[in-house]
Structure formats: C-alpha cells, structure tokens
Amino acid sequence: MPTETGEDSWAHVVVYTKSSLYEQTTPDEATIADRASTVGSVAFVDKDLDVEEIGGLVSWVAPVNLGAVEAYRMYVAETPSGATRSQIGAGTGDIAQASLSSLLPGDTPKAGIYEHVVIYTRSGLAEQTTPVSRLLGDTVSEVADVAFPDFDLDEADLGGTLAWLEGGDKELVTQYLVYMAVGG
Numbered sequence: 001m002p003t004e005t006g007e008d009s010w011a012h013v014v015v016y017t018k019s020s021l022y023e024q025t026t027p028d029e030a031t032i033a034d035r036a037s038t039v040g041s042v043a044f045v046d047k048d049l050d051v052e053e054i055g056g057l058v059s060w061v062a063p064v065n066l067g068a069v070e071a072y073r074m075y076v077a078e079t080p081s082g083a084t085r086s087q088i089g090a091g092t093g094d095i096a097q098a099s100l101s102s103l104l105p106g107d108t109p110k111a112g113i114y115e116h117v118v119i120y121t122r123s124g125l126a127e128q129t130t131p132v133s134r135l136l137g138d139t140v141s142e143v144a145d146v147a148f149p150d151f152d153l154d155e156a157d158l159g160g161t162l163a164w165l166e167g168g169d170k171e172l173v174t175q176y177l178v179y180m181a182v183g184g
Contacts, residue, residue, distance in 0.1 A: 037063040037121045039072065042134040044117055047172060048106040049141040055106030058117050060132070062100055068123040071095055074102050076114035080133035084113060094122065110138050141168035143176070 014027040040061040048055035054076075063069060071094035077085035087093040088104055095102045104117065118131035143164040152159030162178060 037065045037067075037069045037123075038128065038130075039063055039119045039121065039132050042117065042119055042132050044104070044134050044136065045172075046137055046139040048108070049139060049168070049172065050107070051140050051142070052110045052112075052138065053106070054108050054110050054114075054136055054138055055104055057101050058104050058119070058134070059101035060119050063121060066097065069097050069121045070124055071097055071122045072099070072102075073120045073122055073127060074104070075118050075120070075131075076104070076108065076136070077116045077118045077131075077133070078113055080116050080118070080131075080135075082118045082120070082131050082133075085118060086114065088117075110136060139169045139172055141166075141170060141173050143167055 012029045012031055014029045016027040017024040040063070042058065042060045044056060044058045046054045046056050058074060060072075073093055074088045074095060075082060075085035076088060077083060088102070088108075108114075115136055116133045117136055118133045120131045121128045144167050146162070146164045148162045149160050150158050164176075166173070
C-alpha cells in the first residue's frame with residue numbers, strides 16, 4: 001500500500017484471489033490499525049552565544065509506540081511543519097532509534113530563516129509527514145567595552161587589569177577566554 005493512503009473510514013483491508021475466470025467469493029481480511037509514532041517534548045537550549053548562530057543539544061521523549069520506528073531525523077526549518085528545512089546530521093542524517101538526543105552543531109546559522117528545530121520519526125517505509133517542533137531561541141552573551149590600561153611603565157612590558165562588561169544571558173557563560181592578538 002503506498003504511503004500517504006488516506007484511512008478515511010475504512011476499518012479492514014480485504015484480499016481476494018482471482019483466476020483467469022473467477023474471483024474468490026470469501027476474502028481474507030486484516031484489521032487496519034493506524035499507528036502514530038511521534039516524539040514528544042522536544043527541548044533545546046542554545047549554547048552558541050553568538051548573534052544569529054545556534055548550537056546545543058536537542059532532546060526529546062521517545063514515542064509511545066516504537067514498534068515501527070527505525071530512526072529519527074532532525075532538521076532546522078522555517079516553520080513548525082518543516083517548511084524550507086535543512087537536515088542536521090552526518091551521512092544519511094538518521095539518528096539511531098535508541099537515541100533521545102542529538103547535537104545541533106555550534107555556528108549553525110539562524111539568520112532569520114531557521115526558526116524551528118523539527119524531529120521526524122522514520123520507519124522502514126517512510127519518514128513521518130508531520131514532525132514535532134521546538135522554536136529556536138538565540139542565546140546571546142557578548143562582552144562589551146573591553147579595556148586594558150597598561151600600568152607597567154617599562155617599554156615592551158605589559159601589566160594591568162583587563163576589564164569588560166558582561167552582556168546578554170550570563171547564566172550560560174561558564175568561563176571567559178582571553179587571548180593576545182595581532183591587529184584589531
């Protein structure tokens with residue numbers, strides 16, 4: 001039976017045999033049991049602290065009915081229904097059925113188009129049509145007003161207190177990294 005066949009109000013599928021002259025009068029039947037296997041409770045915290053870039057762990061709750069689920073697929077998309085989507089993941093992009101999370105790589109551009117992360121289940125036959133989504137928040141925490149007054153009075157020697165203003169969502173900052181650089 002092709003995918004996306006409408007269930008309508010059908011309760012059974014019946015199979016008849018037929019010879020070159022006659023069709024069987026008593027078919028065999030199977031009850032139609034439409035199964036939905038959708039993930040639940042998609043969660044995401046953006047840990048890429050740059051503007052218009054996202055990254056972090058996406059997690060979800062396994063579907064109640066795992067019987068036909070072979071894998072998951074994760075995309076960033078324009079809408080909750082998966083429009084204008086871009087698949088996340090190496091190779092085939094399939095995430096093992098036993099996994100309940102996957103990494104959205106840092107530096108993934110958000111750029112206004114990718115507003116949602118969407119998770120699809122996949123069976124051996126097809127990927128589900130309607131995903132479960134989560135709105136992507138862009139966490140930003142950039143320092144500002146960096147100042148370094150040099151109080152070491154010797155030429156070619158530096159000394160003093162480096163200072164800056166904390167910015168944005170400070171609760172996700174685990175440390176500040178300071179480097180020396182050439183140029184500005």
